[in-house]
Amino acid sequence: MNSSSGKHLNLMDLYESMLKSFGSRGWWPGETKFEICVGAILTQSVSWKNVAKAITNLKNAGLLDLHAMYESPQEEIEKCIVPTLYFRMKARKLKAFVNHVVKNYNGNLQLMLEKPLQELREELLGIYGIGQETADSIVLYAAEKPIFVVDAYTKRIFSRIGLFSEAITYNQMQEYFMSRLKPDVPLYNEYHALIVGVGNRFCSNKNPKCLECPVVTFCKFDANN
DNA sequence: GCCCAGGGGGCTC
């Protein structure tokens, strides 16, 4: 059924295969909804390792709380998130996020997250510093509504097996997955987490271990069947 | 010392 070109790749089979080799990744790392939102902004263009340091710093400074962050000077936030790259920009983004929730929901994040999926997504996209991937991460992992999150790893991995063109857009990738998978929060959660796990280990641009990549292995194995 | 990373904004044409 499947081929090495990936044209008929069965996404559920691939999912089961990755889950079998990696196990459940237990995403998103974060104790509260607010922490998930903060992590989604901080992880822009940077690996999670650096985000974890910043989260710890924020926690120790008592700033991992919506109201505390709202009251805090931007410079205090900057100090905590230096490891996450572009820390001044990101402090500004965090401020924009908490300002939005305070202004429109009296600081009640849950109230915002309860809005219908598309409405919430559009609203998030209107906040400074929140683009498609960040908005979708918040919708899926904090609001727990079924939207499929794609990213640079998704593009890299699936273009390597010939499934996507390098020029594919975010929306096209998202549509690819959502038109083939049932809208299921735990499935979307784990699927994205597994892709990131594979990407981290096997698909860095600098040292691409393509041949060891479980997705590539899966496709070849399947082609030989 | 050099390169580049799980993104997004802002500008130009």
Add this chain to the structure above:
DNA sequence: GAGCCCCATGGG
């Protein structure tokens, strides 16, 4: 809408 620069640390 595509193409390009900016942000600005830390790990390999």
